[in-house]
Amino acid sequence: MSVITLARPAAARVGPRRPGPSGPSRRRRLVGLAFAAPAIVYLAVFQLFPVLYGLYLSLTGYSPLDRGAPRFVGLDNYLALADSAAFLQSLKVTAQFVAEVLPFAVGIALGLALLANRKVRGIGLWRAGLFLPRIVPLTAVSLIWLWLYSPDGWFNSLLAGVGLQPHDWLLDEDTALHAVAVMRVWKALGGNMVLFLAGLQAIPKTLYEAAALDGAGAWARFRHVTLPGLRPVMVYVITVNIVYLAQSFAEIFILTGGGPLGSTTTTNFLIYQEAFQNNQFGSASAMAFVLFALIFAFSYASMRGIGRRS
Amino acid sequence: MKRAGMKRPGMKRAGMEQAGMKQPGTRKPGTLIALGIATILVLMPFWWMASMAFKPEAEVFTQEPRLLPAQPTLGNFAVALDDGNLGRAMLNSTVVALVVVVANCVFALLAGYAFAKLPFRGSGLIFMAIVSTTMVPVAVTLIPLFLITKGIPLAGGNDLFGQGGAGLIDTLAGLTLPHLIGPLNVFLARQFFLGLADELGEAGRVDGASELTVFWRIYLPLAKPLVATVAVFAFTAVWDDFLWPLVVTSSAETQTVQLALSRFLTGGNVAYGPAMAGSVLVILPILAVFLFNQRSFIAGLSEGGVKG
Incomplete structure (x- = not known):
């Protein structure tokens, strides 16, 4: 601001x-x-x-197949969600997904930004290359990664190259979510890197000069000039990443379809199924508002948490 | 420039002062090697996509994938465009995207300009409300938007009250509905016009120019980077969208590019050759927009970041 x-x-x-x-x-x-x-x-x-309409729907029982209007049921949908194993599981999956992607998507992107902030010949081209995954549609990259993870894919051929057994990454309950997370880290790096780059270039050069005059080494300059200078961008990047990651859908749809055994069914994916496969608009709307509240709470907490530390 | 050069004797050229000053000139080979490795790793999936797109089926399903196709073929592209319905889908997405781009460039710019330069009673509050809608998850508005699209009066067999028919469900018009004016674009426009001096407009008004002339003749010519950014944002919002087309369309005639891509995996096995060829075709327009427009693309992204 x-x-x-x-x-x-x-x-x-x-x-x-x-x-x-x-x-x-x-x-x-x-x-x-x-x-x-x-x-x-x-x-x-x-x-x-x-x-507002969605809030109202969340207080009703409504199927688009019904001829009649939405039937008001008060808080029944929300109360039912508290007991819904599928919904609670989806929240857990979503939280785990965000928690797995976020540190890497932010940390590696910061490293890339520091690297891409160096003045070397043709840096614009390097930056463009690193940025590329950000601009490519999620559906298309999911298809690419679907192959990378497939039995005949690149990752398994690398495993075979060092004499290891191939693994069906996306069909194994224990690896499917991690596999999607790795893809999402890759996808998020470029955008975050560019934001960090802008932040790095907004730090006044005089601060570095002053620090150098005081005899600060590279690490001390990073710790006491760069990191504090990046705080506003850091807050923004973490918040935006939480908001986006907590709404994962297309990559789940393509890579795993929510499986195996619901191990990658994020809340957003469950909402889609509940609304447009089970035709439960009321209950799906209630899920959406719980997700909304959680995303809001976590992004608010990240803003306050990092903003305050100094 | 001179002064900067004097302060840092290690600097050879004044033009280098921007960012490399921390390690002036030194450690370049290390930086280049690190950049090279990082970039290769990041771009590797794209290499595989492009390579697979030109491979005949026998080379696709093999235990040892090769970096380059031994016998390159264009067959996958033909299959993707025809059987994969991608030809039709690309046309659909283009039409929808063009409408959305024009709507955003007109209305988001006008609104952003008004919020920045012509504030009215309650405009600050309204602007905050608009910005706050960007926080709302897609899932919250998805179902209501579906019902609104279905209930558009006098469309698709609906009566005056939006009852009885399918409204704009499964139409290209229905695909445009949620994207016509992006709140983020209004935000970007306001930020941009705030950065332009008020004196420019005042000078025009002193000369007797109307408000429309002030906007059209004085501020808009300065806003080319903004127009480019908004156009890119609007285009990609439509081109990349998956969930809304999935929900609102059902027939092949209204299929969009991302939907067509997702259809390559219905039923256990995936035809990776055509799927990768399709991905290439879907990525190319975005890539072209990006290459021609990189500066404002990235500027727009960080604009929202640093200032938000």
């Missing part, structure tokens, strides 16, 4: 433009409202209203 506050003083110099009932500024406000109106109306109908 620093840029917003930077932009303010310039605005203040121009004069009283905020309130003031004078003619031209009133006109300007009307024009502003007219410019923003299409977006406001659209977002109200297709973003805000669906949230």
